Amino acid sequence: MRTAIFPGSFDPFTAGHLDVLDSALKLFDKVIVAVGYNSTKTTSGFFPVDIRIKIIKDAVKHYKDRVDVCCYKELTIDLCHRLGVNFIVRGLRTTTDFEFEGVIAQANRVMDPDVVTVYVQASHEYSFISSTVVRDLLVHNGDATPFMPKGVNLKKYLKAKKELGK
Numbered sequence: 001m002r003t004a005i006f007p008g009s010f011d012p013f014t015a016g017h018l019d020v021l022d023s024a025l026k027l028f029d030k031v032i033v034a035v036g037y038n039s040t041k042t043t044s045g046f047f048p049v050d051i052r053i054k055i056i057k058d059a060v061k062h063y064k065d066r067v068d069v070c071c072y073k074e075l076t077i078d079l080c081h082r083l084g085v086n087f088i089v090r091g092l093r094t095t096t097d098f099e100f101e102g103v104i105a106q107a108n109r110v111m112d113p114d115v116v117t118v119y120v121q122a123s124h125e126y127s128f129i130s131s132t133v134v135r136d137l138l139v140h141n142g143d144a145t146p147f148m149p150k151g152v153n154l155k156k157y158l159k160a161k162k163e164l165g166k
């Protein structure tokens with residue numbers, strides 16, 4: 001069985017991420033969406049990691065056991081070793097993504113040449129979506145629904161975030 005991990009901050013998981021996952025499932029039997037929270041970008045995230053995971057689980061329900069969701073603190077390459085996975089999936093929207101992703105992929109390749117990074121090009125209709133845009137909308141009481149996967153009730157998660165005092 002071919003398994004890949006799809007690592008990211010997913011703060012929150014968007015329709016763009018779901019589009020990448022959808023393509024990845026055409027290449028792999030199983031994909032593990034892995035929420036990383038040790039990088040500087042994610043130390044003070046918008047949604048706490050447990051809420052990010054709940055949002056992803058809502059979004060990927062229909063894939064049943066073809067998608068798992070987990071979180072991790074270690075290096076992505078160490079997560080690959082821990083899970084026994086040799087493929088990393090990442091999404092590309094723009095040339096900026098391409099350059100950024102290239103640096104990470106090269107570093108991972110030096111650390112373990114057997115772990116291959118696979119890029120998935122964003123579909124045209126999702127290529128402008130980012131977690132940053134979604135967060136900006138939420139902070140300013142905008143409607144982020146068009147940028148989110150169907151079936152994710154953001155209001156519920158915003159309430160949960162508030163109750164945690166975050």
Ligand code: ADP
Pocket residue numbers: 007008009010011014015016017019020041089090091092093097101121122123126127128129130131
């Ligand atoms: P990170 O903080 O690790 O970059 P993100 O959650 O921002 O994590 O993104 C995870 C991956 O998904 C990255 O490879 C990013 O380029 C990709 N991605 C994000 N949004 C989109 C989108 N709309 N279309 C395609 N890929 C995307």
